[in-house]
Amino acid sequence: MRTHNILCSTLILAALALASASTTAHAGVFRFVAAEPAYEVLVGETVIVDLFLQEDIPDLAISTLIAENGLISLDVRVDATSADTDPATMTAFNTNDLDFNDPLGPIVTLTPDQLRTVLFQDPFEPLGVLGTETPQPIGARRDVYIGSLIIQAGNLEDQTTIFTLADDLLVGEFTLTLDGIAALDTTIEPGTFTVTTIIPEPLSIGIFTLGLAALTRRCLH
Numbered sequence: 001m002r003t004h005n006i007l008c009s010t011l012i013l014a015a016l017a018l019a020s021a022s023t024t025a026h027a028g029v030f031r032f033v034a035a036e037p038a039y040e041v042l043v044g045e046t047v048i049v050d051l052f053l054q055e056d057i058p059d060l061a062i063s064t065l066i067a068e069n070g071l072i073s074l075d076v077r078v079d080a081t082s083a084d085t086d087p088a089t090m091t092a093f094n095t096n097d098l099d100f101n102d103p104l105g106p107i108v109t110l111t112p113d114q115l116r117t118v119l120f121q122d123p124f125e126p127l128g129v130l131g132t133e134t135p136q137p138i139g140a141r142r143d144v145y146i147g148s149l150i151i152q153a154g155n156l157e158d159q160t161t162i163f164t165l166a167d168d169l170l171v172g173e174f175t176l177t178l179d180g181i182a183a184l185d186t187t188i189e190p191g192t193f194t195v196t197t198i199i200p201e202p203l204s205i206g207i208f209t210l211g212l213a214a215l216t217r218r219c220l221h
Helices: 002-025 203-220
Strands: 029-034 038-042 046-057 071-081 089-095 107-111 114-120 132-135 140-152 160-166 191-198
Touching (some): 046 071, 046 191
16 A cells, blocks of 8 residues: 555656646747837938847746747737838848748748748758847846848938837747647737937037037036
């Protein structure tokens, strides 16, 4: 009887350990982000915005991307909206073809106010796209680089455009891991960033400011 109880206890503990490992492996929170939350761009100029799928990994948890051997495909949609008259527009998108390297290439649809793309990894790669992990004060963060969006600022000052990054559910579920049974698409939180146009400080004001600072230092001494 004692041997039977020990065996049962061992089996129960093993089952709980497996369940815990499974839960821990999927504890990360996914979201789409830009490299910066806000950009200021001179009127008429362009800015390059790097886009990422980010996984926030709680303390003592295991990255879902690591547990499931990385991504084999990914989709994202970017929409630009603005209440101003001269908003910033999307003019080009350079995909991360180093990691998402399918010989047939990505699917990209781009208009001035919308980007829709699906990226694929070469199916003969032995491991999916894992991204780069960075330790945080609590837990860690893993970033998968998607690509770089080129944005053209308008010609008027103080024009703000909001860019929303989200999973493109209209194209289907394409954010897939190598070992995963279910897609990650519905678990990914959307993200935003802004682009605001500014004008350069006039040269005369800059010279006056420098002169005033120099005069102040002389008077103080």
